[in-house]
Amino acid sequence: MKIKCNTKVALMLTAVLSLVLLGLLFSTNMVLFDPKGPIGEAQQSLIVTSVLLMAIIIVPVLFMSVYFPYKYRHTNTEAEYKPNWEHSTKIEIIVWAVPCLIILALGWVTYHSTFALDPRKDIVSDKKPLTIQVVAMNWKWLFIYPEQQIATVNEVRFPIDRPVEFLVTSDTTMNSFFIPQLGSQVYAMAGMENRVNLLASEQGIYRGVSANYSGYGFANMRFKAHATDEAAFGQWISDVKAADAQLDEETYAGLTANAKEQIKVPHPVTYYASVEPLKFKDIIEKHSGAQNGL
Known part of the structure; x- marks a missing residue:
C-alpha cells in the first residue's frame, strides 16, 4: 500500500x-x-x-x-516476470x-x-541592397552608412522589404552581431570583415545584441534596430545629416577613450552627420597589420 x-x-x-x-x-x-x-x-x-x-x-x-x-x-x-530473459x-x-x-x-x-541559410548568400529581391558597416566597440555598436555618409551609435535603421548587407568587424575583442527576430548571428572579429544579409518584412523596433561574452561591460552591448517604410527611412537619413556631430578622428578617439564610463551606463544613441569614407577600412587594417605594411 x-x-x-x-x-x-x-x-x-x-x-x-x-x-x-x-x-x-x-x-x-x-x-x-x-x-x-x-x-x-x-x-x-x-x-x-x-x-x-x-x-x-x-x-x-x-x-x-x-x-x-x-x-x-x-x-x-500481474506483471510478467522473466529472470532469464537476455535478448x-x-x-x-x-x-x-x-x-x-x-x-x-x-x-x-x-x-x-x-x-x-548561408549568411553571406544574397537575398533575392528587385530592390537594391542597403549596405551598413557594423563595428563592435567597448561597450557599444557603431553603424556606418557608406552610401549615405552618416554614422550612428547603438541604433540602426533600414527600410522593410529591402535586403540589408551588414559588413561586420570589431575594434576590440570578439563579439557576435545578432538581431534575433531577423536571424543569422555572425561574429565580429578585429582585423576581419564578416557579412550577413538580412531582410525585415514588418515594421517594428527589434532588439539587437551581442551573443558572445566580451568582458565586464558586456551587458551594455545592445542596440535597437528600427525597420520602417522607405519614406520614414529617408526622413531619418535627413535628420541624421542635420546633426551637429561628425565622426572624425578626434570624435572616434573619444568613443574609444570613454569605454570605461560605459561599463555601468550604456552609451546613448548618437548621430553623426558625416563620416570619413574609408573609416571602416581603416578600422580593419588597424588590427590586420595592413597599415604597418605587414
Whole structure:
C-alpha cells in the first residue's frame, strides 16, 4: 500500500513539474519564435523541425521512465516476470534503427539549411541592397552608412522589404552581431570583415545584441534596430545629416577613450552627420597589420 501511494505521488509530482516547466517556457519572450523576416522564419522552421525529430526519441523515453516503474512495481503481481530473459531482436532493431533514421534526417536537414541559410548568400529581391558597416566597440555598436555618409551609435535603421548587407568587424575583442527576430548571428572579429544579409518584412523596433561574452561591460552591448517604410527611412537619413556631430578622428578617439564610463551606463544613441569614407577600412587594417605594411 505504501509503495502504491508513493508511486501515485511521484506521478503527480512529475505531471505538476512538467506543467510548471511548460508554463515557464511559453511565458518567456521567445523572440526566435516571432520572426519578422524570411531568414528568421526559415531558422524558426529549422528549430521546430529539429526538435520534432529529436522528440521521436525523447518523448517515448520520458513516457517509459514513468510507465516502467509503475508497471513493474513490487505490488503488481500481474506483471510478467522473466529472470532469464537476455535478448530481443525486435528491441534491438528499434533501439538502433530509429536513432539512425533520425540522425540521417537531421543530417539532411542540416546539410540543406547550411547552404540555404548561408549568411553571406544574397537575398533575392528587385530592390537594391542597403549596405551598413557594423563595428563592435567597448561597450557599444557603431553603424556606418557608406552610401549615405552618416554614422550612428547603438541604433540602426533600414527600410522593410529591402535586403540589408551588414559588413561586420570589431575594434576590440570578439563579439557576435545578432538581431534575433531577423536571424543569422555572425561574429565580429578585429582585423576581419564578416557579412550577413538580412531582410525585415514588418515594421517594428527589434532588439539587437551581442551573443558572445566580451568582458565586464558586456551587458551594455545592445542596440535597437528600427525597420520602417522607405519614406520614414529617408526622413531619418535627413535628420541624421542635420546633426551637429561628425565622426572624425578626434570624435572616434573619444568613443574609444570613454569605454570605461560605459561599463555601468550604456552609451546613448548618437548621430553623426558625416563620416570619413574609408573609416571602416581603416578600422580593419588597424588590427590586420595592413597599415604597418605587414
